[in-house]
Amino acid sequence: MTSGTYTEPHEPGPEIPLAGGDVTEGVVRVGDTVRRPVGPNAPLVHALLRHLEEVGFAGAPRFLGIDAAGREVLTFVPGEVAGRPRPAWIADEERLASVGRLVRDYDDAVAGFVVPEGVRPGYGFAEPPGMPPKPPYPAELVGHMDCTPDNIVFRGGEAAALIDFDMAKPVARVEEALNVMLYWAPLGDPADADPPLREVNVPRRCRIVADAYGMSGADRSRLVEVAVLRTRRAWFSMKQIAEERGGGWARMWEEGVGDRIKRREAWLEREAKAIDAALTAP
Ligand SMILES: Nc1ncnc2c1ncn2[C@@H]1O[C@H](COP(=O)(O)OP(=O)(O)O)[C@@H](O)[C@H]1O
Ligand SMILES: [Mg+2]
Known part of the structure; x- marks a missing residue:
């Protein structure tokens, strides 16, 4: 499986840390994208996200590729996430x-x-x-x-x-x-x-x-x-x-x-x- 290199559409903006996860360090938002370290399950996850895109499932981020820093690039999904303390x-x-x-x-x-x-x-x-x-x-x-x-x-x-x-x-x-x-x-x-x-x-x-x-x-x-x-x-x-x-x-x-x-x-x-x-x- 090749993952594909992500080409930045323009000079990337600032990296905004995304809190809320328990285990993944270094999840950030950059413009309309999220960058995450590539985990051990990534080959499955990337293929899975591509499948969801192909079948037109709207309830998941799109996988856009791997950036120059070796991180996976996903679309940022706008909305509300519970966070802590829990609402x-x-x-x-x-x-x-x-x-x-x-x-x-x-x-x-x-x-x-x-x-x-x-x-x-x-x-x-x-x-x-x-x-x-x-x-x-x-x-x-x-x-x-x-x-x-x-x-x-x-x-x-x-x-x-x-x-x-x-x-x-x-x-x-x-x-x-x-x-x-x-x-x-x-x-x-x-x-x-x-x-x-x-x-x-x-x-x-x-x-x-x-x-x-x-x-x-x-x-x-x-x-x-x-x-x-x-x-x-x-x-x-x-x-x-x-x-x-x-x-x-x-x-x-x-x-x-x-x-x-x-x-x-x-x-x-x-x-x-x-x-x-x-x-x-x-
Ligand atoms: N694609 C995305 N769109 C919007 N918010 C995201 C996205 N990915 C991550 N986040 C935000 O960042 C937080 C941590 O990211 P997540 O991928 O869940 O990492 P962890 O493995 O640490 O749980 C999420 O709880 C969510 O608030
Ligand atoms: Mg999480």
């Missing part, structure tokens, strides 16, 4: 439904995308010892899989675009819907939630996502099972990424992300019935 509107149910619809639209747009020959999705790590098994559902598409409030651009109060495709990988649809619930329902001990989401009705919000996404009945009844398995695996993979990549990943681990994952697992066991009932009720 009260992340609790809004209309916005939540719009996130579910956007992610469904993305999944439908990407469904025809085939991972190019020779491209290995992910960070290229072997599974660490003790890693529990994956959910037994085959991949259906290359999911975004990082649908955090920092990675969704809103316009007019609606989710309009996904950004930051670094975590994209082949998954089953149920895993993508789960990823949305993880951050937006959210799934986890309420004490760990962002303040606007501490007292929300989580099972109800899971249902809103499921309906907006249009989850199948089979996927709804698998959701809790997949959530528990993914949570168990997340502890191992976060630890490994922190050790092997350092930087923001190591910082997150030091700040207790592992303990938070353990609390999520315990909370999921307690809430399993309520979430399952909300998802599968007629």
